[in-house]
Every structure is written in C-alpha cells, then in structure tokens.
Amino acid sequence: MAASVLALGLAGAIGGAGLAGFAAAQQRPESILPPGFDDPTPAPPPRPAPAPTPTPGTTPAPPATGPAALPGMPAPSTAPFNPAALPSLPSITDDELAxxxxxxxxxxxxTEELDQLLGLKSKSDIPPGARxxxxxxxxxxxxxxxxxxVALAKQPAALVRAALAGTKGPLVSRWGHILLRRALVSRLAPPQGMDAVEFAALRARALNGMGEYALARALVQDIDTADWSTDLTSEALIAYLASGDVTGACPSVRLQGSVRDDGEWQMLQAICNAYAGETALAAAQLDRALGRGIAPRIDVLLARRFAGAAGR
Incomplete structure (x- = not known):
C-alpha cells in the first residue's frame, strides 16, 4: 500500500516536472533559422570629405563679425547715432497747451469723449460707397x-411745409387717413427750395401725429443716420420709442454724441452704451442721472433695468 502511494507520488512528481519543462519550452521558443541570419551586415563607415584646397594667390575671407543683412534688405549701418539728424518736434502755442x-x-x-477729443469719432456708420x-x-x-x-417737386416749399406742419393728429375720415398715410410714405422728391432731410422730418412728424409710428420709423430708416438733422432725430426717437424699438435709435445716438443734453437723451446714451458692450460706463451714467434727477425716478429705474438686460 505504501509502495503504491509512493509510486503515485513519484509519477505525479515526474508528470509535474514534465509539464513544467514543457511550459518552460513553450515560454522560450528556439529559432530554427541558421545562426547569423537575423544579424544584418554592418554598413561601412562614411568616408570623410576632403578639405578644399585653396587656390594659389588667394586669401580666404575672414568670417563676418557684424550682423548679417537679410536678403533684399540693406545692410545695417555701423555709423554712430546722431540725435541732430532726427526730425524736429511740432511746435505748440501756449493757447493750444492751455x-x-x-x-x-x-x-x-x-471712451466716446476721448475719441471725440482725439478726432477718432466716426462721422458715419455706412461706408461711402454704400451711402x-x-x-x-x-x-x-x-x-x-x-x-x-415728382408729385410735389414743383409745389411751393412754403405751402408743403404749412400743410405738413398743420397735420397734428388723425383725420376724421378713415379713407382720408389712409390716403394721407400712403402719400406721406411715398418715395418722393422734395419740393423746390426745401431740403430733403427737412421734408422727411416734416413727413415723420405728421405720421407720428397720426399715430403711424411704425411707418414713421420706416421712413426715417430710408435716410442714413449721418444725414439726420436735429428735427429728424427727435421725430425718429418718438417713432422708435412708440413702436417699442428702443435700441433702433442707437446708431444715431452714438454718432451724434452730445448734440443734446436733456434727460431722455442721456438715458438713451446710457442704454446704447450698454448694448455696445460698455456696461460699466452705462451703469455710471445711469447712477449719475439718478443722483442728479435729470428725469423722473421711475424713468431712470426703467432705463437701468433695460440697460441691465444687455449683458444677459
């Protein structure tokens, strides 16, 4: 019995050794290629290039010590700097200095005031070719x-001016209202002796008086903001505010700058600055307006609320 157990133990040991040897053989495979087959032949070392032989009677140029000039550019000057060669500064009088x-x-x-002081303020928001x-x-x-x-081109300017200035409200007749509204928004040439901007301002005023604010806004938008007069700007602001388009007047407000100094204009400037990205300046302007009382408190608070929505 003991011999049987011993035989089984030896057989197990031999079998385990055989398995271990088989596993080791599997882990270390042997190559069947002849020796030296995988070793490439080393390349011969490169031969050194022969040094150029100087031509008899010539001397090699010494290496450059100064800065090398770029291709197509003049060589840098090595002459000493002379301050007297600089152009003279422009002269300024005492009055200009004061x-x-x-x-x-x-x-x-x-920023707007600095641009205006330095002459950098733009006078038009439309390129000359697109005006x-x-x-x-x-x-x-x-x-x-x-x-x-040319329906009114040959009419007296004084007559047209008086007729438009006298229209201050809606007409009693519905058909008369429709006909006058259509006439005011028609594409017309100004009467002789009347400026085209003045003619447009009178028509916009009549449309605002009739309650046609959207049409008045469309009429003033047919003129470049750089050509707006003070009267046309006032009528345009009424049309924009009444039609709910507060920021529509911003191009004119920012171009004309400080042409007016009333409370409504200052609040519009702050709102337009806010929507132009200058939120800090707009907040300071509205705080100043609230402290100085340039407009009713509720108007300034509403303007602040509207300007605060620019950054959202």
Missing amino acids: ALPSLEKLESMS RALTRVGVLASDEGGLPP
Missing part, C-alpha cells in the same frame, strides 16, 4: 400704390 485737458479730466472721460442719395426718400414706390416721385 486748451489741453488735465490728467484728472482725461481719467474721468468716457444712399437723398433725391427720393420714402418706402412706397409708385407701382406699389404710392404717389409719383
């Missing part, structure tokens, strides 16, 4: 139901 603002005033100026002519102003052509372009 007119310059102080450092404290410059620090308190807004529109003032020969005919309106939104309704004759083939769309409007009046002919």
Whole structure:
C-alpha cells in the first residue's frame, strides 16, 4: 500500500516536472533559422570629405563679425547715432497747451469723449460707397400704390411745409387717413427750395401725429443716420420709442454724441452704451442721472433695468 502511494507520488512528481519543462519550452521558443541570419551586415563607415584646397594667390575671407543683412534688405549701418539728424518736434502755442485737458479730466472721460477729443469719432456708420442719395426718400414706390416721385417737386416749399406742419393728429375720415398715410410714405422728391432731410422730418412728424409710428420709423430708416438733422432725430426717437424699438435709435445716438443734453437723451446714451458692450460706463451714467434727477425716478429705474438686460 505504501509502495503504491509512493509510486503515485513519484509519477505525479515526474508528470509535474514534465509539464513544467514543457511550459518552460513553450515560454522560450528556439529559432530554427541558421545562426547569423537575423544579424544584418554592418554598413561601412562614411568616408570623410576632403578639405578644399585653396587656390594659389588667394586669401580666404575672414568670417563676418557684424550682423548679417537679410536678403533684399540693406545692410545695417555701423555709423554712430546722431540725435541732430532726427526730425524736429511740432511746435505748440501756449493757447493750444492751455486748451489741453488735465490728467484728472482725461481719467474721468468716457471712451466716446476721448475719441471725440482725439478726432477718432466716426462721422458715419455706412461706408461711402454704400451711402444712399437723398433725391427720393420714402418706402412706397409708385407701382406699389404710392404717389409719383415728382408729385410735389414743383409745389411751393412754403405751402408743403404749412400743410405738413398743420397735420397734428388723425383725420376724421378713415379713407382720408389712409390716403394721407400712403402719400406721406411715398418715395418722393422734395419740393423746390426745401431740403430733403427737412421734408422727411416734416413727413415723420405728421405720421407720428397720426399715430403711424411704425411707418414713421420706416421712413426715417430710408435716410442714413449721418444725414439726420436735429428735427429728424427727435421725430425718429418718438417713432422708435412708440413702436417699442428702443435700441433702433442707437446708431444715431452714438454718432451724434452730445448734440443734446436733456434727460431722455442721456438715458438713451446710457442704454446704447450698454448694448455696445460698455456696461460699466452705462451703469455710471445711469447712477449719475439718478443722483442728479435729470428725469423722473421711475424713468431712470426703467432705463437701468433695460440697460441691465444687455449683458444677459
């Protein structure tokens, strides 16, 4: 019995050794290729290039010590710097020097005021090639139901001015209201002796008086904001505010700058600055307006609320 157990133990040991040897053989496979087959033949070392032989009678140039000139550029000058060769500074008179603002005033100026002081303020928001002519102003052509372009061209300017200035409210007749509204928005040439911008301002005022704020806004938008007069700007602001388009007047407000100083204009400037990305300046302007009482408190608070929505 003991011999049987011993035999079984030896057989197990031998079998385990055989399995271990088989596993070791599997872990270390032997190559069947001849020796040296996997070793490539080493490449011969490169031969050194022969040094150039100097030509008899010539001397090699010494290496350059200064800065090398770029191709196509003149060589740098090695002459000493002469301050007297610099151009002279522009002269300035005492009056011009006294007119310059102080450092404290410059620090308190807004971006718009600095641009205006330095002459960098743009006078138009439309390129010269895209600006529109003032020969005919309106939104309704004759083939769309409007009046002919020269319908009022030969009428006296004083008569047209008096007729438009006298229209201050809606007409009693519904059909008369429709006919006058269509005439006011027609694409018309100004009467002889009347400026086209003044003609447009009178028409916009009549439309605002009739309650046609959307049409008045469309009429003033047919003129470049750089050509707006003070009267046209006032009528445009009424049309924009009454139609709910507060920021529509911002191009004119930012271009004309400080042409007005009333409370409504200052609040519009702050709102337009906020929507132009200058939120800190807008907040300071509205805080100043609230402290100075330039407008009713509720109006300033509403303007602050509207300007605060610009950054959201």
